[in-house]
Amino acid sequence: MTVTLADVAARAQVSPATVSRVLNGNYPVAASTRERVLRAVDELDYVLNGPASALAAATSDLVGILVNDIADPFFGIMASAIQAEIGGPGGRAGGERLAVVCNTGGSPERELTYLTLLQRQRAAAVVLTGGAVEDQPHAAAVAAKLRKLTEAGTRVVLCGRPPAPDTRAVALTFDNRGGGRQLTEHLIGLGHRRLGYIAGPEERTTTRHRLEGHRAALAAAGIEEDPRWTVHGRYDRRSGYEATLELLRRDPSLTAVVAANDSVALGACAALRESGLRIPEDVSVAGFDDLPFSIDAVPSLTTVRLPLAEAGARAGRIAMGREEPPPGEIATVRGELMVRGSSGVPRR
Amino acid sequence: MTVTLADVAARAQVSPATVSRVLNGNYPVAASTRERVLRAVDELDYVLNGPASALAAATSDLVGILVNDIADPFFGIMASAIQAEIGGPGGRAGGERLAVVCNTGGSPERELTYLTLLQRQRAAAVVLTGGAVEDQPHAAAVAAKLRKLTEAGTRVVLCGRPPAPDTRAVALTFDNRGGGRQLTEHLIGLGHRRLGYIAGPEERTTTRHRLEGHRAALAAAGIEEDPRWTVHGRYDRRSGYEATLELLRRDPSLTAVVAANDSVALGACAALRESGLRIPEDVSVAGFDDLPFSIDAVPSLTTVRLPLAEAGARAGRIAMGREEPPPGEIATVRGELMVRGSSGVPRR
């Protein structure tokens, strides 16, 4: 027995149409009438029925944000920035949108299901964050979905994700390749010649690009890479710990370990320390992302800072139509090398 | 020009009613008919109109998760666990719900606005995580809102938040007081008598409870507390850094620093180190929560582990009606003291 528009109308002695117009503020209503309506709304504690409104108006105030792992600050920071711009509540009037964060857990199926769910809700916009899975059929399915969404008027923005061709989706891509290369060049510059690499999960764009950057740096320096120097794992600390032990087992003469991201790097540090190796005297370590805790590691982590919050904010604004998309609908966001205590001259 | 139920019905040569029933699977439909309908759905790429469906059925598949700060893993971990149970996609059939994470940024207004938005969407359930703001009028407003929600059939669960009386909301409360007490007792047991405390923002239940636990331990040990030993800040690293410098300035003879949470503790460690103090030889440090990175600090952090993921999962299940609420609608979740390298015998 909830209160409806009609109840409010009756109480304010006006027609439902008028109440609707007062609430939406998109049609002239005499001040006195508005006043009366607003009072009735208040007295009856009326709350608009979202679905009904969305149905009639054929629009919705939902904005979806897809992330791979909400427990990872990498995504949390971006999501936070995006949501702040979406305005959730607090944004300028008229833009009261419900920004919803959907956690795909990195699973292609869930990603697709969430997209369908958002499509079903006729979401106003969708922001996809983080690397994409490189499985061909899945990529095609996602692309098809995105195309459908844009066709239906949903704005689609990719944040920290490679462009999706033929989808009209705006892409803010992180320069993972460039960042990876800078990082490894830095280590090579210090004199390292035997570098281990702990990569993320295979079949992920982020993983591949960072690794490619690393290899490009090696190649440019004329260093021939030993296949034993690369190990794949997940993007978490645990994985870094285990992978490092594995690397050490394979080749104890490594003088540097480059990790897929900061969490992995932290795990690597732990493993090295437990193996009795000092950082950076015995082995240098480098991460990626520059998450807040990275500066607190001991020694603090050499890494590549990605402007997560800035990129997220921009993606949010574009999704809201408050900022022009970049020319060509694609922009590359660069990382910045942060040289800190965990990298140093190799032991000899 | 989107495809509607009627289009599918026409194509499958059945009535819209039948299509609806096939899609919802809540009514007997002959296998051959179902087959035909499903094929039509597929061929037309039909996607159900969420708002329309929600309107007609007077139910929704939205579940809201309110968090104070999505960029903080404390909330990220809980949100992730909750969402996994909500099923989002991937949950068992029939329960395909859209779990949405709403970031309040700790602001009472936004919290309220989000609740209204969820109420407007006729959310199936709402989970509020983390400490509440202790502002009286605001607390009353939230309580009123929660009451409205439960009355409207929305299940409300509080996770890591104190019970809200008279709201029929289920509460899984963290024993912040007990955890705080254990932690400080541990330090006292090591011989500390001069302990600094970096508290969270005032007017927050979590802040107050942890501090009360700390003070209870001091009182029980007959230690008289110096008002200079407590500093308030935010729940982030930066705040811990600054507060520690302040504490050191006020009383350089402190032998231990207890922080409101792990991030703050990390900031404290950084400040101590920069001040030339060794941990734990010169000053012991303790955190709270036991977030993943805490074990990687050097030395690793003594803290109180809160079963964030477990509590979140349980909250999620209760919200979905898949688990019985605890007796009395209230359960207390205890923390576990994790003694690690950052705490030791005080310098003399």
Place this chain on the structure above:
DNA sequence: AGCCGCACAGCAAGCGCTTTCTACGCAAGA
């Protein structure tokens, strides 16, 4: 004085789905 146009307000037709109630056909029981 007569007419026009403007500023508001109401009517009513949907929006696309769910669900109750009714209709139909057929097999089984009387």
Place this chain on the structure above:
DNA sequence: TCTTGCGTAGAAAGCGCTTGCTGTGCGGCT
């Protein structure tokens, strides 16, 4: 053979809102 009843499908009445179009009253114009 006639009635029951079950298994299925359809007709149609909304769900609560938005919005194009249709009034209505009044001030200003000629």
